[in-house]
Amino acid sequence: MKSKTGQESKYREHLLSDINIYLAIYSLNSYIFEYNLLKPEDRHLYHQLQDKFDERLVNEVIIDVRKRIKQLLDDPDEFIQAKVYFKPKKLVDGKLEFRPLHTTDLITQIAIVSMLHLFVYEIPDKENPKLTLSNLSRLIPSDFYGNRVSVKPESLFKPWKQQYQKYNQNSNDALKKYHTSLEYKYEVTLDLENFFPTINPVIIYHYIIGYLPAYLSEQDMRLMKTVLRKLLFCKLDFGKPDIEFTEQLREQYLKISKHKTPKNENDGQQNTVNIEKIEDTENTETVAKSCKFVRGIPQGLPQSYFLGNIYMIIVSEIFRSTFTGVSYFYVDDSVIFTNDIQEEQFQKQLENINEQIAKKEQVNGGAGHVLMEALLNEEERGEHCRIFSQVTIEPGCELGYHEHHGETETYYVLSGSATYMDNDKEYEIKTGDVTFCKDGDGHGIKNHGTEPIVFVALVLKK
Numbered sequence: 001m002k003s004k005t006g007q008e009s010k011y012r013e014h015l016l017s018d019i020n021i022y023l024a025i026y027s028l029n030s031y032i033f034e035y036n037l038l039k040p041e042d043r044h045l046y047h048q049l050q051d052k053f054d055e056r057l058v059n060e061v062i063i064d065v066r067k068r069i070k071q072l073l074d075d076p077d078e079f080i081q082a083k084v085y086f087k088p089k090k091l092v093d094g095k096l097e098f099r100p101l102h103t104t105d106l107i108t109q110i111a112i113v114s115m116l117h118l119f120v121y122e123i124p125d126k127e128n129p130k131l132t133l134s135n136l137s138r139l140i141p142s143d144f145y146g147n148r149v150s151v152k153p154e155s156l157f158k159p160w161k162q163q164y165q166k167y168n169q170n171s172n173d174a175l176k177k178y179h180t181s182l183e184y185k186y187e188v189t190l191d192l193e194n195f196f197p198t199i200n201p202v203i204i205y206h207y208i209i210g211y212l213p214a215y216l217s218e219q220d221m222r223l224m225k226t227v228l229r230k231l232l233f234c235k236l237d238f239g240k241p242d243i244e245f246t247e248q249l250r251e252q253y254l255k256i257s258k259h260k261t262p263k264n265e266n267d268g269q270q271n272t273v274n275i276e277k278i279e280d281t282e283n284t285e286t287v288a289k290s291c292k293f294v295r296g297i298p299q300g301l302p303q304s305y306f307l308g309n310i311y312m313i314i315v316s317e318i319f320r321s322t323f324t325g326v327s328y329f330y331v332d333d334s335v336i337f338t339n340d341i342q343e344e345q346f347q348k349q350l351e352n353i354n355e356q357i358a359k360k361e362q363v364n365g366g367a368g369h370v371l372m373e374a375l376l377n378e379e380e381r382g383e384h385c386r387i388f389s390q391v392t393i394e395p396g397c398e399l400g401y402h403e404h405h406g407e408t409e410t411y412y413v414l415s416g417s418a419t420y421m422d423n424d425k426e427y428e429i430k431t432g433d434v435t436f437c438k439d440g441d442g443h444g445i446k447n448h449g450t451e452p453i454v455f456v457a458l459v460l461k462k
Contacts (some may be wrong), residue, residue, distance in 0.1 A: 010223050011220040014123050015114065015227070016069060021062045023153060024113040026052055030155040031113055031302040034103050037085055043104035050244040063108070068111040072230045076452060077395070080104055080112065080234040082298045084253060100197060102234070102252050102298035109302060113156060115227045116303050119208065120149045120156075136211055140309055141316065145170075146298045147305040147423060148333035157305065174337055184325050192315065194347035195332035197253075197300035201232040204297070205371060207310060229371070232396065234294040253295065285438045292396060308332070318356045320389070322349055339392070370399050387459035393418065401444035404437055409459045411435040411445075416453030419446040431454075 014020055027051055032038070038046065048057055052411055071078050086098035104112075122132040130152040140148060145167035148158045178184040191196075205228055297304045297311075313319040317327060325338035342349060363447055371392040381388055384408060393399055401421050411420075421444040422437075428437060429445075437443040439462055447453050 009219045011118060011123065011223050015118060015223075016066050020117055021065050021110070021114050022058065023117065024065070024110045025049060025058060025061060026153055027113070027156045028110065030150075030157060032106075032109065033302075034085075034101055034300045037083075037101065037103040037300070038106060053219075061107070064107050065110045065114060068107050068314070069114060071176075072111065072115075073226055076085060077450065079293075080108060080230060080298075080301075082234040082301060083237045084294075086253075100295075101300035102294060102304075103300055103424040104234075108173050112231065113302050114388050115231060116228055116306060119223060120306060135213065136310075137206060139211065139313060141313065141329070142169075143327050144309060144312065144329045146329070147309050149306065156302065162381070163395055167328055171335040174328070178326075178337050183388075185339050186337070186340065186341040188323055188336045189235075189337060190334045190336065192332040194302060195309060198297040199296040199308065201297055201307075202370065203314065204310050205229070205232055206306050207314065209373075211417050225373075232297065232307065234298050234301070236292050236294050243425060252452055256258075293394075305331075319351055322353055370397065373459070383460050385459070386461055387457055387458070389457050390454065391457050392413070392452050392454050393445060394452050395450055396448055398446040399444050400425050401442055403442035404439060404459070406439065407459055407461045408439055409437045409443070409457060412456045414454045414456065416447070417449055418453040419448060421445070 028046065032046065035043065045061075048054070049061065051165070054060070058447060071098065072080070082102040082104050083102050085103065087101050089097045089099040091097070120134055120137050122131070122134050124130065130175045131153060133149060133151060137149045143319065145163045146160070148163060150156060150158045166245075178187075208228060209225065212221065212429070216224065256435070279375060282373050297307050314331060319334060319336060320327060323336045323338040323340045325336055325340070327337075328335045372387075373390045373392075375390060376385070376388045387409075388438075391399070391411075411429070411434065413429055415431050417424050417428055420429040420435055422435070423441055423443070445453065
């Protein structure tokens with residue numbers, strides 16, 4: 001990608017460079033989490049790549065990876081294709097539940113990590129190629145132990161066994177300390193059930209975009225947004241549903257857990273609870289069936305573990321605001337020592353946590369994902385303009401029907417086409433069209449086409 005002056009994007013140049021892709025090859029052993037799910041030819045290539053100094057093979061792989069990255073960057077309809085498999089997890093009421101794990105071909109996984117480097121590391125200085133954590137990586141709190149980015153070239157993440165041992169050791173030491181000192185009365189264990197499948201990737205997208213360096217050029221910013229979209233939104237590949245078992249697993253993939261009653265809510269000194277995020281079952285099935293995107297973020301693929309930590313920053317802030325004290329986190333598991341337990345109101349505290357998480361996840365109840373890029377900041381918009389943004393809706397996704405009260409909303413379509421819901425009517429809108437939703441009316445957009453629809457949204461207060 002070149003600018004009007006003919007200069008290559010700095011970030012694109014680095015992304016496609018031999019050194020960046022080679023780093024992804026060099027750390028291969030640290031992020032292929034589901035080796036047995038690889039195809040035989042990919043397992044063969046994996047073993048061949050154990051010789052990191054086979055120049056001929058490495059160069060061939062670099063060329064293939066570079067080609068795959070360019071496909072993802074340059075074709076708006078090209079997405080990572082993730083196959084889903086199901087690993088036995090636990091028995092619930094006599095029924096075996098499964099954990100959905102995702103995989104894709106080895107070249108694509110190396111491409112994923114090459115792209116992820118843009119977010120987890122600073123672009124290295126040519127004179128000093130030492131790996132340095134990005135500002136985004138440094139946002140991960142010190143009490144987060146899982147999936148921390150490593151600065152050793154042979155490892156994308158710090159070894160999980162070592163980190164999990166630290167998490168357990170430090171939380172156990174804290175329990176002994178506070179049991180003796182009585183500085184904190186309660187130990188609260190929080191667990192987000194079905195963590196990866198229930199994450200709203202739109203939240204992560206906007207969070208990361210908000211923390212990208214201000215010095216990025218316009219073309220580098222566009223590139224980073226494109227790369228992030230391709231890492232977050234992966235197409236789902238169930239394979240051939242040719243047996244009943246596969247159909248059953250398909251339904252389980254689409255299902256949503258219900259809020260559980262907390263355990264031991266009146267235990268006195270210690271309380272252990274299960275927290276899980278609330279989603280709408282019907283809507284989620286619509287997302288997966290119509291949109292054909294991976295539900296949440298794809299556990300099993302390398303990017304999901306870093307992105308999961310980013311999401312947990314947001315969730316941990318909700319936890320900490322409810323239970324102040326000392327915390328320890330290992331991805332979606334956490335231990336908090338606190339005095340903020342109100343035993344008679346404990347259930348209500350948990351419900352409030354769930355409500356806060358749910359509020360962050362809702363996008364007008366529409367299927368799939370909707371990306372909004374603010375064109376003006378709050379100060380520039382003034383008191384009468386609530387939203388002035390560029391909106392992108394991918395094929396198969398929708399902006400759910402919603403009403404406006406005390407304000408109006410105008411859409412100007414920049415590219416693409418879609419079905420526009422205007423109160424009880426539906427009709428097609430396309431490039432150049434303008435829609436207007438007046439005060440008290442409702443509207444929404446469904447993209448049933450094969451390309452994204454992009455439009456400017458303007459919300460004015462009455």
